[in-house]
Amino acid sequence: MNPNIPFRDKETALKLSNAIKNEAKEDKHYKIMEVCGTHTMAIARSGLRSMLPSNVELVSGPGCPVCVTSQGEIDLFFELIDKGVSVVSFGDLLRIPGSNGQSLMDKRAHGADVSVVYSPLDTIKLAKASPDKHYTFLGIGFETTAPTVAALIMQAKKENIENLSVLSFCKTMPKAFELILSDTSLHLDGFLCPGHVTAITGISLYDPIIASKKAAVVAGFEPVEMLDAIYEIIGQVNKGEFHTVNKYRRVVPDEGSQAARDILSTVFYDNDATWRGLGKLEKSGLGIKEEYAEYDALKRFNLVPKDITEIKGCKCGQVLTGKIKPSACGLFGKKCTPEEPVGPCMVSSEGTCAAYYKYKLGEI
Amino acid sequence: MSEKVVTLSIGGGGKQTSSFIKDIILKHFDNEIIDNLGDASYIKTGVSSAFTTDSFVVRPEFFNGGNIGKLSVCGTVNDLAVSGAKPLYLSFALVVAEGYSLDKLEQIVESAAIEAKIAGVKIVCGDTKVVERGGVDGVIINTCGVGDVVKKLNHYVNVKTGDKVIVTSDIARHGMAIMLERGQFGFNGDIKSDCACLNHMMSNIYEYNIKFSRDATRGGVAAVLNEIAEKSGKGFIIDEENIPLRQDVAELCETLGYDPLSVANEGAAVIIVSEEDAEKVLDALHKSDTGKNAKIIGSVTDDARVILNTISGGKRVVDLPPGELLPRIC
Incomplete structure (x- = not known):
């Protein structure tokens, strides 16, 4: 049986929904940030908001790796294609618009070689099958995905594959958390912490949240798990006692994965990275170490991400930091739609704007 | 040679x-x-x-x-x-x-x-x-x-509030079978396309008060319901727990981040039928091999949107699916 099914049980979900309604004090507004894009989508897909009282508000954070990729970084995908490189990508990136308005999907329709893979390691198969082409994997992801990107680089070096490289714009969460925590205007009470990221980092990632007197609860992605985590957060807020709780122990050990962290530190070093909407954050990106320089597409093709500001009116940055809901952006649903996106948030499968548009959030 | x-x-x-x-x-x-x-x-x-x-x-x-x-x-x-x-x-x-x-x-x-x-x-x-x-x-x-x-079933004006919605087969098998066949993402499984002729099954139900029907090919059930909603001004409320879906198909969809409601079928139709005749139509469908998994999944509403009661008790909108389904990052 699918191990997730018990965590979708309607009876349990309704009990938790009622428990939340009882626990939430009527005169208080609870603002909880879900940091992970997978949570954003899971909340929308399961209709979770319809099970919460109106004074429990969920806002989305900077947890969609595609969404926080800066325009300058995105534009390099297209520069690679113009250099005749075959690009390999996760499906999520295919609809993301470059500065010229074109997406990888458009480029593919015009003859560019764009492959969609489920695992970065599939790039090795592609490179071996067509030794006359050069394949660049577009490395986008947080701590969860980055180890698989690192594994690709290690495997390529081990097998001495020469027609392969990685454009690494992988990012890490701590600095983004710092930024969010320092913004007192957000009035956050707690965080629904990203289960998959924690599986790598361990729960110590959330120490700064606890230090700033907010709740941090690691949650799975099923409705019962998310409701249980929200209940825990409200309880902590009511008591004013905060500690990290791991509610996703069926997948996430408290200490995370040392093996995955070792792989990351073998291949990557912390570099300064520009986040869409958040700007440059020190040591928040994963650059490829000198030992693996031949697999670094930035070096191999002499690429530098340009400092390009987002299109005027695009409020991705405010959406990504939970300052506004997508509907408060003047472009949302008008100039910016899944068919003609302005920002990646609208077309990434984990984007906040995509979730609000697809599921018409706030309209039920 | x-x-x-x-x-x-x-x-x-x-x-x-x-x-x-x-x-x-x-x-x-x-x-x-x-x-x-x-x-x-x-x-x-x-x-x-x-x-x-x-x-x-x-x-x-x-x-x-x-x-x-x-x-x-x-x-x-x-x-x-x-x-x-x-x-x-x-x-x-x-x-x-x-x-x-x-x-x-x-x-x-x-x-x-x-x-x-x-x-x-x-x-x-x-x-x-x-x-x-x-x-x-x-x-x-x-x-x-x-x-x-025999009976014209393409008239949107016949769709009335309170009518029932039936899908004639478990969904999403064709799309997932093709995806596996392409071997693109390295998954294995034995999911057969539902590709089948539905005319004998359909001929068993024309005698009932069927209002509308359409096969749920590209874009799946989500596309069909949204198309009808747009043209008829009516909406739908459907129950996730009643949507027929094989477990292996459900799990593959989930792994790749696809909504089974948006995945293509080649042997599944959406039937809108009067409330009184819904059970009779269901019985008639169950008599044929292509309709043996048919289920009533919901009903027609006045609100021109497609709403899903989720399996866990929540509610959400089911929108028109995007042009090409793409697997997600994590």
Whole structure:
């Protein structure tokens, strides 16, 4: 049986929904940030908001790796294609618009070689099958995905594959958390912490949240798990006692994965990275170490991400930091739609704007 | 001996064309109308006819549960059947690349013939064009179909609040079978396409108060319900727990981040029926093999949107799916 099914049980979900309604004090507004894009989508897909009282508000954070990729970084995908490189990508990136308005999907329709893979390691198969082409994997992801990107680089070096490289714009969460925590205007009470990221980092990632007197609860992605985590957060807020709780122990050990962290530190070093909407954050990106320089597409093709500001009116940055809901952006649903996106948030499968548009959030 | 392949001369109109038609096309589509090989075929239809066409480009051409030949018959037969017509005659036009395996081409033609026999329709005219290597990739088929109208089921105004919504089969099998067949993401599984002719099943329910029906092909059930909502001004409320879905299909969709409601079917129809007749229609559907998994999934509302009651007790909107389904990052 699918191990997730018990965590979708309607009876349990309704009990938790009622428990939340009882626990939430009527005169208080609870603002909880879900940091992970997978949570954003899971909340929308399961209709979770319809099970919460109106004074429990969920806002989305900077947890969609595609969404926080800066325009300058995105534009390099297209520069690679113009250099005749075959690009390999996760499906999520295919609809993301470059500065010229074109997406990888458009480029593919015009003859560019764009492959969609489920695992970065599939790039090795592609490179071996067509030794006359050069394949660049577009490395986008947080701590969860980055180890698989690192594994690709290690495997390529081990097998001495020469027609392969990685454009690494992988990012890490701590600095983004710092930024969010320092913004007192957000009035956050707690965080629904990203289960998959924690599986790598361990729960110590959330120490700064606890230090700033907010709740941090690691949650799975099923409705019962998310409701249980929200209940825990409200309880902590009511008591004013905060500690990290791991509610996703069926997948996430408290200490995370040392093996995955070792792989990351073998291949990557912390570099300064520009986040869409958040700007440059020190040591928040994963650059490829000198030992693996031949697999670094930035070096191999002499690429530098340009400092390009987002299109005027695009409020991705405010959406990504939970300052506004997508509907408060003047472009949302008008100039910016899944068919003609302005920002990646609208077309990434984990984007906040995509979730609000697809599921018409706030309209039920 | 090397494999026999399609050559340009098969489409050239000469001797090879003639032997291809005789040895492959007529051999399988054997009936008195096509045997005449006239420039057009003479057919008899009833007072009111339904007419449709569809082109088939599925890759790979052979997949678990069928091939492009079978699909080209089912697709057109189903368009007629869900429109309330008894399918009678089909055309069959092939566009095939030079160099394509003749054996495979014959298998495709044979599957089309077998499926036509099952459906009780005659393939009465056709055409074969061979294009130079690189002009097309593999085989493309177009079929047109003519049928006698029994009951018109394409009128949106007939959809009324309180009507029930039935899906005639478990969903998302075709899309996921093709995805597995492509082997693109390294998943294995035994998911057969639901590709099947629905005309016999549909003919069992025309006597009831069916308001509307459409087969849920590309875009799946989500697309059909949204199309009806847009045209009729009515909406739907459907229950996730009642949507028939095989567990292996559900899990594969979940892994890749697909909504099963948006995944293609080739043997599943959405039926809108009056509340009084819903159970009777369901019983009638259950009597045929293609309808044995049919379920009532929801009902028609005044709110011109598609709302899903989720399995865990939440509510959400089901929107029109995007053009191309893409797997997610994590």
